[in-house]
Amino acid sequence: MKKLLFIFLVTFTSVTSAQNLIAKSADDITPLIIGKKIPNLTLKLSDNTDVNISELLKKKKTVLVFYRGGWCPYCNIHLQALADAEKQILDLGYQIIAVSPDSPENLKVTEEDDKLKYTLVSDSKGALIKAMGIAFEAPDNRKSVIYIKSDGLNTNFLPVPSVFVVNRESTILFEYVSPDYKRRLKTEILIPVLKNLK
Template structure:
């Protein structure tokens, strides 16, 4: 009987660990699909205050951007391009929210460096990034960088750069997910998508 109980507990533990394990590479992720809902998880603002994501998403249709961090030059170029396209995006009735594993203090630096007026949020623990299914195990050469930029909270994961267009019910209307972090959706294509989603 003890042996059966032991086997049962080992099986349950293995299944639980398999469900919480993050993929080894960016090409192994299993993101949420169009029609599914973005979970309403609490994140941190640049001012280090708690922000309920679902409250923000209720306000307006949203372009929800996930980036690796303010240390990533490709992310900075993407954030700057979004800042330049923000007037067009707002004109189509959407807000922009960008999320990374960076600590709140580092969001402030990114806002200033990239001239960002839209909302940046911190998901240093990766609760939302993992729930959406875009987290993967960071390569060794990134682990010290992400550790520093998350103030020691994140030591092992990165988000695959992604853009989700979400309605006020948290439902995904469109997504662009690129396992190659050097490739991002252009602002022209994004604005075109938004025009077609009206």
């Protein structure tokens, strides 16, 4: 019995600590799974004010998106697609929150350039991205841009682009995590998922 308990504790500790580390590559991540809760952390909004993630999620069921940054053309296409589908998403009773390592100042640029109405959140230090288990070591050719866009707070990680559908209790109901940053969850698939979860 003691041996089984020891094996369980070692396994649990390994999985828990793995979600706070930065994976070597996008293929090596260990994301939180359906049924787990989004960690309660304080990050920044585009106006540089603090925001508690749990408080944001309590407002409405949420489409929680993680993207690499406003410098990434694939991310901007995805953010725009979400903006185009925002009315449908709102009508289904959901809000959209998008998180990236960009600084609040750079979030504001993305909001203005893409004319986004939904909430962008800055996780420049990667607290939530790492806790979600989707952080991986950025390729060398991206390290200078993420350093600049995070105002020097991020030197080495990127999030794997991901979409989590979360209830008001912060529990994950659905997820789409793609190590290939060019592949994003299409809104044509997201909308039926949201309808089915209703």
